[in-house]
Amino acid sequence: MPYPPDVERWRELVSAYFAPEDVNKALWVILHESGGNSNAIGDSGSSLGLFQLNINGLGAGLSEQTRFTPSENIRQAAIHVATTNNWTPWGEGALFRGEPFGSLGNKPYPGDKKNEFAEDTVAIPGQPAPPVINLEDIDEEGFELFSPSGENFEGQFDGYTSNLEFAEKRILNLVLEHNLSFDPNQGYGKTTTDELGDPVFTLHEEANMWSEVFFRSEQGLERISALRDSGLTTAGRKSAEAFLDTSILENAAGQKNFDDFRSRIDALAAVENIPIQRATDIASM
DSSP states (O other), rough: OOOOHHTTHHHHHHHSSSOGEEEEEHHHHHHHHHHTTTTOOOOTTTTTTTTTTEEETTTTTTTTHHHHHHHHHHHHHHHHHHOOOOGGGOOOSEETTTTTTSSSSSSSTTOOOOOOOOOOOOOOOOOOOOOOOGGGGGGGGTTTOOTOOOTTTTTHHHHHHHHHHHHHHHHHHHHHHTTTTTTTTTTTEEEOOOOOOEEEEEOOOOHHHHHHHHHHHHHHHHHHHHHHTTTTTTHHHHHHHHHHHHHHHHHHHTTOOHHHHHHHHHHHHHHTTTHHHHHHHHTTT
16 A cells, blocks of 8 residues: 555655665655655754654764755665664664554654755865755756755656756857856856956856756766666665765765766767867867
C-alpha cells in the first residue's frame, strides 16, 4: 500500500540512496518522523528535516542547511543504515515488513513550522564558497532544480537533463551576444580598460549563474547515475559516494574542470551552425 502523497513524493530520491529492500522502511520512518515535510522542526528545535537529523545525534557536525536539504538528509540516513545495518536513531529496533516493533524515537512536529535558513552554499574548508543562487526563481525559465526547501520536487530527476541542456545553450547565447570571454579563476565576463588603460575584467552575472546551474545539474546526474549503477549494494553505494565526494571537492568553487564543458560548447556550436572559427574561439576560452 502506498504511503500518503507527502511521503510518496520522496520515493524516487529515497530509492536512489537506500537499498531496494529498505525503501519502504525508510518511507515509514519519514512518515512518522516528519510526515513527509522536509521543513519539519523537532519540538526542541534541534531535529530537522525528513529524517529529523538531530544536532546531538545522527546530524552532529552537519550544518542546518545540510540537515534540511532533502537529498542530504536522506543521504545521511542511508549512509547510517548501510554502514551500521540498524535504524536505532529513530527508535526502530527490530523491523517486520517495514514496520517497527515498539515506539519511534523522535516525534514529528511539522505543524506550520518552516525553516527560514538562507539559501547559501556551505563553504568547503580552504576554498571560497560558490555564489549564492536563488533556485526558486529559475522555475519560470521552464525547468526545475532541487531547492533546499524541497518544494516542487516531483519530476526533478528528469529535470536534471533539461537543466543541463538549457544552461548550456543559454551560456552559449550569452557568450555570442555579449562577446564574453572565460577566466578560469573568475568565470564568464568581459575585459575593458579603465581611464589609465589598464585591463578590467567585469563578470557577467547571468552567464555565471547558468554556469553554476550547469555544474549542479551535471553533478546531480553523475551522483544519481553512479548510485543506481552500483546496484545499490552497501559496498557499491559506499564506493560511489567516496568517489563522487572526492570528485565534487576537486571540482568545487572555481576549481572545476572545464575541459568537458568546452567540448560540449564546441559540439553545440557546430549543431547550431555557428562558424567553425567562432566555435573554436568559444571552445578555447
